[in-house]
Amino acid sequence: MKNENCHPAPAHEVADEAPEVEVVIEVPRGCFLKRGSTGRIDFISPLPSPFNYGSVPNYLGLEGDLLDALVLGPRLPLGTRLRIRAWGAVTLTDRGMSDDKLVCSAAPLTTAEREQVLRFFHFYARCKALLNRWRRRPGRNACEGWRTASDAIARAAPFDNIWKGPPVRF
Known part of the structure; x- marks a missing residue:
């Protein structure tokens, strides 16, 4: 039996609908150090990051x-700030907390790229489950599948100047 979440949604956002966001790179493609949005190193990965990973400072x-x-695309240096279109999002549950990850690229994603991103996050959820078990941090871990970038942004809260970092340790 196939899991519906293992396959990307057939429809993707077109250029007129794909929102443009500002992204700050925290983990360059190929890097082993997983940094959080505060710049602190969360952990050292046994595998290099297959994507440039970062955050949207407005949400x-x-x-x-x-x-x-x-x-997606070539390696970007740590700290790079760029405006880029978000063509979709993946929802990841880590220790029972849902979290959306925008999937950005200079061009619309191909089916193969969407499948690669989903495969990675399914694998990543399993790895995080093992890490969380070792750290004695309970809760469900899973890749919940695709959603539109617009939906993920609508679920986020606008950044406020009071924010001092994440409320939970990752």
Whole structure:
């Protein structure tokens, strides 16, 4: 039996509908250090990041940290700020907390790129479950599948100047 969440949604946002967001790169593609939005190193990964990973400084995600974003394409240096279109989002549940990750690229995503992103987050959820078990941090871990970027942004809260970092340790 196939899991519906293993396959990307057939429809994707077109250029007129794909929102443009500002992303700050926290983990360059190929990097082993997983940094959080505050710049602190969360952990050292046994595998390099397959994407440039960062956050959208204008929004807080569902778990109270900056809204996550990954940027497909060539490696970008740590700290790079760019405006780019978000073509979709993946929802990841980590320790029972849902969190959307915008999937950004200079061009619309191909079906193969969407499948690659989903495969990665299904694998990542399993790895986080093992890490959380080792850290004795309970809660469900899973990749919940695709949603539109507009939906993910609508679920986020606008950034406020009072925010001092994520409310939970990752």
